[in-house]
Amino acid sequence: MALDIKPADGNLGVLLVGLGAVSTTLIAGVQAIRQGFAKPIGSLTQMGTVRLGKRTEQRSPLIKEFVPLASLDDLIFGGWDIYEDDCYLSAVQAGVLEKDLLEQVRPALERVRPWPAVFDKRYVKRLDGPNVKKGKSKRELADQVSDDIRRFRDEHRLSRLVMMWCGSTEAFMTESAAHESLASFERALERNDPAIPSSMVYAYAALREGIPFGNAAPNLTTDVPSLTTLASESGAPIAGKDLKTGQTLMKTIIAPGLKARLLGVQGWYSTNILGNRDGEVLDDPESFKTKEESKKSVLDYILQPHLYPDLYTDLCHVVRINYYPPRGDNKEGWDNIDLVGWLGYPMQLKINFLCRDSILAAPIVLDVVLFLDLAKRVGWSGIQEWLSFYFKSPLHAPGLYPEHDLFIQLMKLKNTLRYLQGEELITHLGREYYD
Numbered sequence: 001m002a003l004d005i006k007p008a009d010g011n012l013g014v015l016l017v018g019l020g021a022v023s024t025t026l027i028a029g030v031q032a033i034r035q036g037f038a039k040p041i042g043s044l045t046q047m048g049t050v051r052l053g054k055r056t057e058q059r060s061p062l063i064k065e066f067v068p069l070a071s072l073d074d075l076i077f078g079g080w081d082i083y084e085d086d087c088y089l090s091a092v093q094a095g096v097l098e099k100d101l102l103e104q105v106r107p108a109l110e111r112v113r114p115w116p117a118v119f120d121k122r123y124v125k126r127l128d129g130p131n132v133k134k135g136k137s138k139r140e141l142a143d144q145v146s147d148d149i150r151r152f153r154d155e156h157r158l159s160r161l162v163m164m165w166c167g168s169t170e171a172f173m174t175e176s177a178a179h180e181s182l183a184s185f186e187r188a189l190e191r192n193d194p195a196i197p198s199s200m201v202y203a204y205a206a207l208r209e210g211i212p213f214g215n216a217a218p219n220l221t222t223d224v225p226s227l228t229t230l231a232s233e234s235g236a237p238i239a240g241k242d243l244k245t246g247q248t249l250m251k252t253i254i255a256p257g258l259k260a261r262l263l264g265v266q267g268w269y270s271t272n273i274l275g276n277r278d279g280e281v282l283d284d285p286e287s288f289k290t291k292e293e294s295k296k297s298v299l300d301y302i303l304q305p306h307l308y309p310d311l312y313t314d315l316c317h318v319v320r321i322n323y324y325p326p327r328g329d330n331k332e333g334w335d336n337i338d339l340v341g342w343l344g345y346p347m348q349l350k351i352n353f354l355c356r357d358s359i360l361a362a363p364i365v366l367d368v369v370l371f372l373d374l375a376k377r378v379g380w381s382g383i384q385e386w387l388s389f390y391f392k393s394p395l396h397a398p399g400l401y402p403e404h405d406l407f408i409q410l411m412k413l414k415n416t417l418r419y420l421q422g423e424e425l426i427t428h429l430g431r432e433y434y435d
């Protein structure tokens with residue numbers, strides 16, 4: 001039986017924290033698609049299909065026609081940044097999209113002007129900007145974020161909202177006493193505890209109003225008990241962390257394949273050069289550590305050395321990111337994989353991925369926003385594990401290991417959509433075709 005899903009009527013407000021390369025590439029892209037001169041390549045919600053029933057039935061509707069998603073025409077963007085540039089100027093500065101394309105969508109970009117940010121340099125050492133809120137406590141700053149949201153909602157008569165952190169990667173931090181319960185978190189907000197970075201202030205403001213929250217970056221943000229509990233209690237779905245785009249996307253495509261064929265891996269060396277603002281922020285060791293942790297856990301979970309000790313014990317996994325300004329947003333990633341085959345014979349695989357960071361990230365921010373809004377209308381709250389497909393460090397229930405294999409993640413996502421609409425789940429057993 002299909003679940004009861006509220007319709008996607010009215011406008012959906014998309015609250016972006018951080019209006020840098022990813023956010024402006026998203027906004028410009030959505031506008032270009034609306035104007036009919038570009039295609040939403042890379043977006044599962046816009047171009048993906050879902051097979052229903054038996055293979056002989058030939059039913060494979062588009063996902064956006066199978067489940068009720070907000071239309072791109074109904075998205076209204078707003079957001080915060082520490083710089084005052086509107087989204088057109090920010091997009092020019094980011095240098096991802098060509099001037100020609102930007103000129104065609106310029107009015108839509110210029111309309112999005114950043115509201116003053118909650119920002120504390122302590123968490124992002126390489127940046128400093130003038131467009132910053134002032135307040136006596138982090139609690140007061142959260143209230144100011146709520147005021148921005150309320151004004152935005154009223155001005156555009158929004159029927160629903162989703163917030164997504166597309167801000168810079170914050171300094172590495174581990175869970176502490178301040179994050180344990182909602183009461184300890186709120187006390188920490190009052191006393192300006194350094195255990196509460198800016199991203200948590202935004203997340204708190206959204207979650208207490210039941211607004212879904214996604215995290216494109218690797219910082220903890222909602223990945224602490226106080227905020228996952230708040231999300232569950234207030235009816236807000238959450239998803240994160242760290243978009244799975246360039247090198248890690250390739251890793252989660254290749255590693256399950258090697259494991260499927262029982263090929264051993266002795267070493268996996270990954271290095272990147274990138275020259276955008278994200279690269280500059282990651283040049284600071286504390287921000288890099290947050291990213292490194294997120295990138296490194298992937299292989300262990302996929303290869304499961306405890307189940308395959310002869311193949312993956314003592315795997316040497318090294319990840320490097322180097323800030324190299326001439327490359328801008330066009331990241332280059334190299335991977336060297338030292339493989340082991342039959343009778344222990346060594347082999348090597350080299351991958352050289354010349355990718356575009358924000359071109360890969362924008363469509364998946366769009367998907368996460370639309371699916372979080374769907375989850376909200378279904379009545380789901382808390383961690384949305386079915387959205388793991390999009391993340392390097394998927395949020396997961398305590399005591400459960402995260403699923404990193406891209407193909408299992410996709411199956412989980414599509415089965416969730418089938419479940420929503422009361423369609424049979426696909427197990428790929430396939431006996432029925434031969435009985």
Ligand SMILES: NC(=O)c1ccc[n+]([C@@H]2O[C@H](COP(=O)([O-])OP(=O)(O)OC[C@H]3O[C@@H](n4cnc5c(N)ncnc54)[C@H](O)[C@@H]3O)[C@@H](O)[C@H]2O)c1
Binds near residue numbers: 019081120278
């Ligand atoms: N592009 C990708 O492929 C990709 C993949 C995974 C994760 N990410 C993450 O997504 C995030 C955004 O990436 P980007 O390339 O757009 O970076 P960017 O540096 O171009 O944009 C980030 C923006 O956030 C702003 N900002 C920082 N702290 C803020 C705060 N407290 N409040 C409001 N604004 C704040 C910055 O001023 C900047 O304009 C980064 O954390 C990055 O690590 C990107």
